[in-house]
Amino acid sequence: MPELPEIETIKTGLASHIIDKIIINYEKKCKVLRQILSNNFDILLNARILSIMRRAKYLLINLDNSFTIVIHLGMSGSFTIQPANYSSQKHDHVIFYLDNQQQLVFNDPRRFGMIYLLPQEKLLDQQIFKALGPEPLTEQFNAGYLASKLAKRHKIIKNVIMDNNIVVGVGNIYASESLFRAKIHPLRPAYSLSHMEIIDLVLAIKNVLISSIAAGGTTLKDFINANSKPGYFQQELLIYNRAGKPCFICSNIIRKIILAGRGSYYCGYCQVI
Template sequence: MPELAEIETLKLYLAEHIIGDKITNYTQRRNKLRYELTKDLASYLINATIIDITRRAKYLNIYLNNDYVLTYHLGMSGRITIQLENYQLQKHDHIIIGLQSGKQLVFNDARRFGMVYISPSNQVSDQHYLKTLGAEPLEEEFDTEYLLKKLLSKKIAIKLALMDNKIVVGVGNIYAAESLFMAKINPLRPSNTLTREEVYTLVSSIKQVLEKAIKAGGTTLRDFVGVDGKPGYFKQELNVYGRIGLPCYICGHKIEKIKQSGRSTFFCPDCQNGSQKDLL
């Protein structure tokens, strides 16, 4: 599943290539993805000009000059790519937006877990899919005091807390594992046992890991490719994720894998303060 770094990479690329372009046509090849699509979506889009693109968590918001916002969520396998006029539609291309420049914005989603919404621009933050979200990890509001307060009453494992979108958005499985490794914190640690110093280090690690991933173009995993069709390049720099049985780059101990709430967690039991059995 594309995570924050992938969506941020997508946002930056789209902003560079389609802001100021006018929507001239719209093609919808199915009426439902994860949820039913808004009826007559074309009427909100055609003749509107794209004036801004933002990201909130893993949602991509495309602002139009008619005071509406088109919001995408890529789900498990969704992709948004920019294609030229001679592009031949593929099997899972569900929504195609034609632009005055001749470019096409194509949404492809093989598993159909993606979501597409339209809403008035002054009501975007009030939409049900956005209004309960926690802090953005790369913003100033996500700091030691904020995270410490959120974790104070949480007994759940810190890895799970970092993946709770009501606490912090978009960190996801990969970057949570990588951030905990950088901070030398075991993913099984109860959240409310972290010290202020550890939380400070963790916040810093999350920001560094995400910024590095964005700079590298996101993480190459399964279905994710950038808007230009090229894969991300961060996977080759991962320290623990997907490296089960391989030696830790720091201490040489074998990377271990456990399951937390059905998700795979990779960590170094030597660098990250104790083995699994010590924390159970």
């Protein structure tokens, strides 16, 4: 599933292609993705793109008609810029045609993604955004804040930092990597972390996400950026997807467990429970 670094990479890649461009047409090749697609796509016609932003795992394309296109890529979606001679592919569900002859293509084999057309007025008060926690790369996400969220919380720490109500964008890969770098076992109860461990964890989360963004995200299966290129952070992974291999730090064998239906990786020596 594309997470924060992947969405940030797509946002950056699209910006130079779409800002100040006009949507001259669109094509909806299906009626339903995660939900039924809006019937009011005509409001996009002749709208100029003013900016592109990211909130959590959502892309927000702001238009000059007071509407925003909100895109979620689901499990395996992509949102790419394509040339005028692009031939539509299987699972291309929505295509936006721009006045520079380029096409914005939303492709989603599993149809778990979604495109919303929302008014900009009080956009972030919409239901899909209201419960989201702070962005991890902002000053709002700090040790004091995280400590207040972990106090008296008995859930295991890995599940807590993957909770978008606590902090957005720390997906499965980045949670495993951050906990390893902070030397915290994923099964530790959240309340049991010391203040220094919380400081280390916040720093690890920020550093892992920054490094992944710099590498263009992580491609394990099907993630591609706005220019249809893979990410390269998988080459820097220290723990994720390395079960049965020696730890880079201590040479002990990395283990895999299933938490909340997701594969989780840890070193039993470096991350003592």
